[in-house]
Amino acid sequence: xxxxxxxxxxxxxxxxxxxxxxxxxxxxxxxxxxxxxxxxxxxxxxxxxxxxxxxxxxxxxxxxxxxxxxxxxxxxxxxxxxxxxxxxxxxxxxxxxxxxxxxxxxxxxxxxxx
Amino acid sequence: xxxxxxxxxxxxxxxxxxxxxxxxxxxxxxxxxxxxxxxxxxxxxxxxxxxxxxxxxxxxxxxxxxxxxxxxxxxxxxxxxxxxxxxxxxxxxxxxxxxxxxxxxxxxxxxxxxxxxxxxxxxxxxxxxxxxxxxxxxxxxxxxxxxxxxxxxxxxxxxxxxxxxxxxxxxxxxxxxxxxxxxxxxxxxxxxxxxxxxxxxxxxxxxxxxxxxxxxxxxxxxxxxxxxxxxxxxxxxxxxxxxxxx
Numbered sequence: 001x002x003x004x005x006x007x008x009x010x011x012x013x014x015x016x017x018x019x020x021x022x023x024x025x026x027x028x029x030x031x032x033x034x035x036x037x038x039x040x041x042x043x044x045x046x047x048x049x050x051x052x053x054x055x056x057x058x059x060x061x062x063x064x065x066x067x068x069x070x071x072x073x074x075x076x077x078x079x080x081x082x083x084x085x086x087x088x089x090x091x092x093x094x095x096x097x098x099x100x101x102x103x104x105x106x107x108x109x110x111x112x113x114x
Numbered sequence: 115x116x117x118x119x120x121x122x123x124x125x126x127x128x129x130x131x132x133x134x135x136x137x138x139x140x141x142x143x144x145x146x147x148x149x150x151x152x153x154x155x156x157x158x159x160x161x162x163x164x165x166x167x168x169x170x171x172x173x174x175x176x177x178x179x180x181x182x183x184x185x186x187x188x189x190x191x192x193x194x195x196x197x198x199x200x201x202x203x204x205x206x207x208x209x210x211x212x213x214x215x216x217x218x219x220x221x222x223x224x225x226x227x228x229x230x231x232x233x234x235x236x237x238x239x240x241x242x243x244x245x246x247x248x249x250x251x252x253x254x255x256x257x258x259x260x261x262x263x264x265x266x267x268x269x270x271x272x273x274x275x276x277x278x279x280x281x282x283x284x285x286x287x288x289x290x291x292x293x294x295x296x297x298x299x300x301x302x303x304x305x306x307x308x309x310x311x312x313x314x315x316x317x318x319x320x321x322x323x324x325x326x327x328x329x330x331x332x333x334x335x336x337x338x339x340x341x342x343x344x345x346x347x348x349x350x351x352x353x354x355x356x357x358x359x360x
Contacts (some may be wrong), residue, residue, distance in 0.1 A: 001189050008165050008186070015195035016182045017172040020203040024231035027210025032224060036215040039351070045212045046315040046350075047343030051205035052236055052299060053319025054326070054338035055177060059296040061324050064180075065155070066289040075293070082297055086304075094140060094301045101297045102290050109286045 070105075070114050078105040129253030133260025136241060142265055144298045145237040146272055148176060151291040153273045154283055155180070159187055163277040170270045175235040176295075178203050204336050208343075209239050216246055217254040226255065233262025236299060244306035314346035 001008070034041050060075055067075065082101025089096030136142060149170070156166045161183060173179050178199050185195035210231050218227060242258050249257045283291070303316055322338035330337055 001186055003160075003162050003165065008162075009168060011186065011192055011195070012165065012169045012172055012182065015185065015192050015199055016169050016178065019196050019200035020173050020175055020178050020206060021232055022200065023203045023206035024210050024234055025228055027207040027234075028214055028224065028227045028231045030207065031211035031214025032218070032227070034211060034215050041212065041215055042309070042311060042351075043344065043347045044208050045309075046311050046347040047339050048205065048208040048212045048239075049303060049312050049315035050319030050322070050342035050346060051208065051335055051339030052240075052303065053316045054323030054335045054342070055205070055236070056296045056299050057320045057323030057338070058327050058334065059292070062327055063292060065292055066285040067292055070289065078293065079297065079300070083300075086301055094305060097301050098140075098144075098294070098297050102293060105293050106286055106290050109289055114285060114289070 066114070070109060071112070074105065074108040074112070078102070078108070125253060126256045129249060129256040130260035132249075132253075133257040133262075134264045136245070136261040137264050137268060139241065141237050141241045141298065141302060142261075144294050145176075145265065146269060147291055148295050149269045149272055150276050151283075151288060152176060152179065153277045154288060156183060156273075157277050159183060161186065163274060166277060167270050167274045170273050171266060173199075174232065174266055175203060175206070201333065202335065205339055206234065208339070209236075210234050213239060213242055213258075217242070217251075217258055219251055219255075222255055230255065230259055230262065233259075233266055238262045238265060240299065240302045240306060244302065247308075311346055311350040314350050315343050318342040318346045 001011070030044075034044065060079060061072065063070075063075070078101045081104045082097045085100035086093045086097030152170075153166065157163075169179055169182060173182060181198050181202050182195060185198055190198070213234065214227060214231075238258070238261060241261060246254050246257065300316075303312065307313055307316070319338055319342040322342040323334065326334035326337045
């Protein structure tokens with residue numbers, strides 16, 4: 001499509017803004033009716049977490065861009081190595097886990113020459 | 115309503131500012147790195163920088179923007195693009211619905227929640243779920259507003275600033291920038307889980323996310339979320355009831 005004039009902004013507003021904010025508004029209206037201690041909220045949280053988990057799985061198993069050419073074992077190896085460092089990392093487990101996973105990936109990419 | 119007094123405006127400012135300070139946290143920094151990656155992606159795709167900044171503010175959620183850019187590049191019809199983006203964003207509804215009961219008070223006006231819901235995306239959601247328990251209920255909406263609004267505005271600026279500078283990264287750098295997001299989300303969800311069902315939902319969601327991406331790639335996130343989340347909730351509840359009986 002052409003990126004000139006007003007059309008791209010209308011396109012972004014309709015296909016981007018409306019398409020996402022409609023669900024956020026629906027979430028407010030639904031969330032306003034949910035009791036904080038109810039079993040329904042437990043279910044909603046489980047679904048929200050599983051949705052985010054599915055996004056994570058897609059990024060790891062089916063990445064776009066540079067990583068598309070990287071082997072799956074390297075990406076899974078990075079996650080597993082990061083997970084190990086996370087569980088022994090104590091107070092700094094988040095930084096330790098993330099740094100270990102990214103370090104493993106960078107080393108692998110460098111060695112494989114991706 | 116005798117127990118709840120009107121919120122003190124000074125403490126509201128205090129919690130808003132504390133929320134703002136969240137932009138110096140690990141999640142905010144990782145998100146900004148992801149936006150540097152997004153700026154590089156759009157610069158490579160030759161989308162004008164004003165439009166990239168506009169969509170950063172208007173759409174906010176990164177996965178939805180990647181799909182929107184893909185649709186714009188392929189010359190998709192506006193309706194086709196709308197359907198693709200809206201399918202990727204259904205997850206916003208349970209995310210917002212799970213957050214609202216945690217932050218509102220009985221006096222929080224709905225229009226304010228509708229406005230603030232715009233700033234919910236995965237990072238702000240994970241951040242809020244993780245930290246909001248340490249904030250008194252009266253300050254939670256202000257705390258989330260301070261974080262969410264500041265983070266969004268900052269990333270609009272960031273995209274505008276780095277767009278020209280990062281037209282092309284070495285592949286290792288862009289690969290690592292990309293991988294930061296899933297690794298960060300994994301650690302954050304694990305740390306912020308306060309209930310067994312969250313671990314179950316995370317594990318089942320990961321497995322089903324992979325499975326449905328292969329068998330039903332059009333609706334994979336939605337199917338994995340609803341089916342996986344329901345399985346996790348049902349299984350955990352069954353175990354909880356059995357534990358209560360014994």
